[in-house]
Amino acid sequence: MSAPPATCSFIPPYLLEQIARADSAAAARMTATLTVDARLRDQRPAVPHPHPTVAPTTGAAAIVPDWTVHTAKGSTTLPGTEVRGSGDPASGDPAVDEAADGIAGALRLFAEVFDRSSYDGAGAPVSLTVHYGRDYVNAFWDGTQLVFGDGDGEIFDRFTKPVDVLGHELSHAVTEHTAALRYQDQPGALNESVSDVFGTCLKQWLLGQSVDQADWLIGAGLFLPGVNARGLRDMANPGTAYDDPKLGKDPQGASMDEYVETSDDNGGVHLNSGIPNRAFQLAATAIGGTSWEGAGQIWYAALTGPDVGEDTDFAGFAAATVAAAGDHADAVRQAWETVGVTPQAGSTSDAGTGSSPSEETLVSVRRTGGFAGRVAEGSVDLTSHDARVPEVRSLVERIDLAHVAGGNPHPDMYVYAFDLCGRRAQVPEHHLTPDLSRLALIVLETGDPAS
Structure with a gap:
């Protein structure tokens, strides 16, 4: 059975919890975000997962749908007050205008580059909310809309500031309506990685960067000055994005030699996503040119094709990308093998759960x-x-x-x-x-x- 629609938040809880442990001054702010998230999910009704959708096959060009940016004004009420819609001039509010520019760019990328009309392939309008909560240090897709906090002003800046944050969350919606990768173990790590892939494609596309010019960072600019962090993740060198007393050290692995078997983090979906992230970066640089015209097209074809489903693991996804790569098949295969993944068609993962022993009291x-x-x-x-x-x-x-x-x-x-x-x-x-x-x-x- 397919997983339910996902509420996809940008900052993993383990980072918020690490900060709370390491910095007593920030503990209240981090706990506030975690508490808001818990209440939000508790209040959200469970709904059936939508059937995956695909772009219309009528031959018509993909469209860029309408979008609307709202403000929650520091509350947690969604969607909030409408501030700016498609075609409206800048509002003067940085968060509103960053969200507007970001979603306009992201929807254009999917329409013009990947021939996809919105996240569902059928032109669904997109709703966004900014100024969510007080000192809220996260962003998420809740199955209905995109939501952004303003950060805490000490460690985190606005979550609308790095455009790849928005691209990451919108891409979760695309995955939800295509392969519907289960958010557990290797399928979950692929779900996270795919969002980073299209988040970085968006960033590089808007900047007009080639694969050799790109920094391959996810969330660059999210951390405020004084924090020793280049970004939240480094797709080229997983495990090196940050090393700070408050944040700890970036825990991502770069190859299957560093794969983490754990019941935490939904089976390590954020920890292990560095492995397919690096495979994409290696494939993109081997193919050359731009990420969205080269490896991005291959990854999109795999995600939306018949060979990737909710339980596909690294080997299965690797095989799907090799099959979609055409003349670049050898480069893609080598990228996966470099990170320790051997492409194997039809390979799937059994998602499990774990528990630890406890005393009776x-x-x-x-x-x-x-x-x-x-x-x-x-x-x-x-x-x-x-x-x-x-x-x-x-x-x-x-x-x-x-x-x-x-x-x-x-x-x-x-x-x-x-x-x-x-x-x-x-x-x-x-x-x-x-x-x-x-x-x-x-x-x-x-x-x-x-x-």
Whole structure:
């Protein structure tokens, strides 16, 4: 069964959680974003995944659909107040105008370069919201619209500022309506990588850069001065985008030798996406010219073709790109083999979940996923003198994990692993109940238990 529509946020939770641990001054801002995200997903109703759509085959040229930018004015109400639509002049609000320019460019890229009318291939209008929340350090696609926070003014700048952030999130919508790659393990890492691929194609296309001129960074300009970060990810050299006391070190791997087997981050979707990212960069530079005319066309053909589906793994996707590469097949094959992936047609991945042992009196919560992919975990011993024990005990006594919805996670959203005195469940963020959301907040936002 296909995964449900994804709420795809840009910053992985593991990065927000790392910052909260490393910088006490920023902890409240990072926790606020994580809390808003949890509430947002809790309030969002589950809806069936749309059937994948394709561009019309009538021979008509692809169209650039209408778009509308709204402002939430610091609230979390969507879509907010309409500010600017297609054809309107600049508003003077930097976030509004960056979002407007970005979406206009992204929709033109898909129409003019990939012959695709909007994310669904059928000309769907696009809704965007800026100024979402207070100190909100994320951006996401929720299956309906694009949403951008303003950053916290200390570590993160506006999320409308780097255009590849917008391109990344819109590309999640394209994937949702084509291959519908499941957001778990290797299919999930491919889902993330495909968004980076078309995000960087957009950036390079707008700048008129060749593959040799491009910096291959995702999210360059997102971090404010004083943060030792060139961007959020480096497609050419995964694992080198940042190394900062607050952020930690970029944890991405660059080849299958560094592949991370984990139940965190939806099976490491942000950690392992560096592997197919590097394969794309290697293929693009070997082919030469521009990313959107060369390797981008091959990746798009694979994504929208019959050989890639929701469970396709790295080897299967590699085989699809080789099959779509024509005269460049050898260059594409070599790119994948350089990162340790042998193209194999029809290869799929079984997405699994994991859990960790616990004591009978221990309540633990582990949160993974999100665009930046950091891990947060905490626990409360119900026999301790921790001040949180009474409320945690009350919550645990009324939570029935057997009746909590599970299912596939959404791209760039969090996944919570709960262990309630030996009762375990892994719950995607959009299925958190109010009690589970409160429990996660209590267990994760406080450090060592008070004695």
